Amino acid sequence: MTYDEALEYIHGIYWRGSKLGLSRTREILELLGNPQKQLKFVHVAGTNGKGSTCAMLEAIFRKAGYNTGLYISPYIIKFNERMQYNGEPISDTDLAEITEYVSTFAETMQDKPTEFELVTAIGMEFFKRKKCDIVILETGLGGEMDSTNIIDVPEAAVITAIDIDHIRELGGTIESVASAKAGIIKAGGDVVYYGNNPIAANVFATKCAAVGAKLSIVNFESLNVKECTINGAIFDYAVNDSLYENVHIPLPGTYQSHNCALVLTTIELLKKKFDISKEAVIEGIASVKWPGRFEVLCQKPIFIADGGHNPHGIQGTADSIRHHFQNKKVMVIMGVMADKDVSPMLDILTPLVKSAYTVKPNNPRAMDPELLAEKFRERGIAATAYNDIEHGVACAFNDARPDDVICALGSFYMYNDIADAVKKLTCELS
Numbered sequence: 001m002t003y004d005e006a007l008e009y010i011h012g013i014y015w016r017g018s019k020l021g022l023s024r025t026r027e028i029l030e031l032l033g034n035p036q037k038q039l040k041f042v043h044v045a046g047t048n049g050k051g052s053t054c055a056m057l058e059a060i061f062r063k064a065g066y067n068t069g070l071y072i073s074p075y076i077i078k079f080n081e082r083m084q085y086n087g088e089p090i091s092d093t094d095l096a097e098i099t100e101y102v103s104t105f106a107e108t109m110q111d112k113p114t115e116f117e118l119v120t121a122i123g124m125e126f127f128k129r130k131k132c133d134i135v136i137l138e139t140g141l142g143g144e145m146d147s148t149n150i151i152d153v154p155e156a157a158v159i160t161a162i163d164i165d166h167i168r169e170l171g172g173t174i175e176s177v178a179s180a181k182a183g184i185i186k187a188g189g190d191v192v193y194y195g196n197n198p199i200a201a202n203v204f205a206t207k208c209a210a211v212g213a214k215l216s217i218v219n220f221e222s223l224n225v226k227e228c229t230i231n232g233a234i235f236d237y238a239v240n241d242s243l244y245e246n247v248h249i250p251l252p253g254t255y256q257s258h259n260c261a262l263v264l265t266t267i268e269l270l271k272k273k274f275d276i277s278k279e280a281v282i283e284g285i286a287s288v289k290w291p292g293r294f295e296v297l298c299q300k301p302i303f304i305a306d307g308g309h310n311p312h313g314i315q316g317t318a319d320s321i322r323h324h325f326q327n328k329k330v331m332v333i334m335g336v337m338a339d340k341d342v343s344p345m346l347d348i349l350t351p352l353v354k355s356a357y358t359v360k361p362n363n364p365r366a367m368d369p370e371l372l373a374e375k376f377r378e379r380g381i382a383a384t385a386y387n388d389i390e391h392g393v394a395c396a397f398n399d400a401r402p403d404d405v406i407c408a409l410g411s412f413y414m415y416n417d418i419a420d421a422v423k424k425l426t427c428e429l430s
Contacts, residue, residue, distance in 0.1 A: 003092035006099035007079060010118060024113040025147040028121045031105035035128035039069070041135050041151050042266070045143040045181045046160025046194065048313045049259045052251065052290050053160050056263040058136045060284030062087055064276045069127040069135035071148070073116070076291050077416050083123040085130045098125050113147075116140050120147040134274070144183020153186040155273055157213075158266050159193045160259070162200040163312030178203035187211040192266045194218055194258070196312075216265055223261045230296055230324055233257045239268045244278070248286045253294035253306070254323045255316040260285060292415045294320050297422045301400040305418055306409040309336060311344040317409055321352050325405055329354035331396050333408040333418070335361040335389070336372060345410075346375055355399070356383035359392040361414035389414055393421035 001009065029036060042057055044050050051072055058070045068086055075081040080089035090098075102122050106113055113121065120140075127135050134155070139146040159181050162174065178200035185191050185207045193204050195217040208215040222238040232250040235257045236243065242264075249260050267281055292307045294317065308317040321330055332353050336342055356376040358369040369385035369392075376383035386392035396406050408418045 001096045001100040001103075003096045006096040009099060009103060010079075010115060010122075021145060022147065022150055024109065024111055025117045025120060025150050027109060027111075028102070028105055028113055028117065029124060029150060031108070032102065032121060032125055035124040036151050038128050039124070039132060039135050039151075041137045041154040042156050042158060042270070043137050043139070043148065043151065043154040043184045044158045044160065045139040045146070045184050046158075047163040047177065047181075047310065048316065049160035049194070049255070049262070050138050051307075052256060052259045052288075052293055053158060053263055054136045054138050055290040056249075056260060056285055056288050057158075057266065058084075058087065059288045060263070060267060060276065060281050061134050061136070061274070063284035063287065064274065064280035066133040066274070067131065069123075069130065069132035069137075071120075071123045071127075071135060072138045073140045074412055076412060077419075082119060083126050085126070085132065090126055094126065094129075095122070098122050098129070101125065117147045120150075139181075139184065142180035142183065144180050146183070149184055153189045154184075155190070156266050156269055157184045157186065157189055157191045158262065159184070159191070159204060160262065161194045161196045161312055163197075163310060174199045175203060182207040185211060185213050187213065189213045190269045191215045192218070192262065192269065194262050195220070216269065218258075218261050218265050220258065220261060223257060225257050228252075228254055228257065228323060230302075235260070237261050237264050239265050242268060242278070244281065247282060249288065250286065251288065251290060251293055252296065252320070252324070253316060254320045256293070291419075292412055297419060298426050300402050301397070301404040301406055303422055304405070304407045305415055305422075306407060307412045307415065308345075308409045309340065309411050311348060314345040314348045314409070317407070318348050318352055321405075321407065327352070328405060330405040330407050331355050331357070331400060333357045333359060333392055333396055333406065334372065334410040335359040335369065335414045336367050336410040337361070337363065337365045337413075338367040339365060340367070342367070342372065342375060346379060350376070350379045350381055353381050354404075356381050357392045357396045358383055358385045359389045359414065360387050361389075361411045362417060363411070363413040366411075366413070389417040390421040390424070393418060394425060397425050 070084040224236040227234040294306045297303045306317045308314045358372040373383035373385040
């Protein structure tokens with residue numbers, strides 16, 4: 001296979017759909033010789049903050065001298081980002097070769113794997129071939145029935161902030177969402193929870209007690225944020241007997257210091273199993289890069305891209321806007337998936353919105369931008385719909401004054417198109 005043929009095969013209609021159960025993932029991995037059995041994992045589930053948490057953990061392990069694997073979903077710019085080795089996406093050549101190898105086994109299966117299951121198998125084979133010391137493994141959806149959950153007891157199971165999302169798949173209550181995420185908790189394992197929701201915390205505590213796992217919950221009272229600017233945050237955090245002082249995280253979202261507290265709590269547990277110095281922790285966090293999380297793409301006007309796509313994520317975006325811009329009303333470019341309950345998100349966001357430009361992300365599940373625009377208008381916000389993202393971004397730029405703030409949010413699926421449009425416009429303006 002060539003690289004293009006590999007992508008065509010992975011995204012082919014042959015694998016489309018979502019089917020519950022882990023039997024297909026287990027079968028294809030058994031056919032591959034169970035590559036996951038040769039690896040160690042930190043397994044990460046949750047509603048929001050998974051990607052940033054994974055990025056921080058990977059950066060710390062890499063600074064500590066370990067060969068790292070990183071498995072994430074979705075990718076932001078290029079498919080290869082889904083699986084990384086020592087901070088670098090899988091090469092086109094490796095992806096093509098491993099996809100062709102895995103396909104020879106997938107084709108023999110009577111009950112064919114879904115696309116995500118196929119990609120998980122490709123990732124496991126890649127990490128095995130690279131002889132990763134540790135793999136930071138992000139779930140795709142939920143936890144219990146997610147194809148990443150075929151691993152044995154991880155070095156740590158990490159659960160980020162919990163909120164209502166993926167209602168159709170996970171149910172419409174905090175209990176149902178938390179129960180799905182709790183599926184990554186395994187007998188005798190170490191579990192770390194962000195701790196933003198007492199109902200979810202009770203679900204996790206009950207599951208840990210049932211299987212003999214040890215639960216740690218982040219103590220945000222020990223988090224002292226000294227500075228938080230558009231260039232990132234500086235904070236202190238005390239966990240167990242360790243005091244981390246003047247930690248610099250170069251991600252500007254006000255929620256990132258909280259995500260980092262979750263990471264530091266996890267690292268304290270992992271230090272019992274891995275040689276991780278405080279210097280590696282500090283340097284790793286200071287080096288982390290993660291696009292699409294309150295990321296500044298342009299300065300005049302300020303243009304921010306944020307992946308907030310559910311009420312908790314939008315709340316984090318709104319808090320960051322309030323903190324960095326003193327309640328200034330912003331221009332919003334927004335696109336969402338049709339299966340999202342968008343009303344709670346708009347209720348949080350609209351008090352901060354000056355005008356809205358609704359767009360259609362490049363995904364068949366995307367909501368009609370005119371429908372989204374009408375929901376803004378119902379809340380008294382002037383809104384215009386655009387089927388073309390580049391056109392929407394150009395109109396926002398055209399309407400903006402030099403001191404305006406533009407924020408694009410709602411779906412990671414439109415990040416690449418947003419970033420390309422901003423780059424094109426800023427190059428033309430310069």
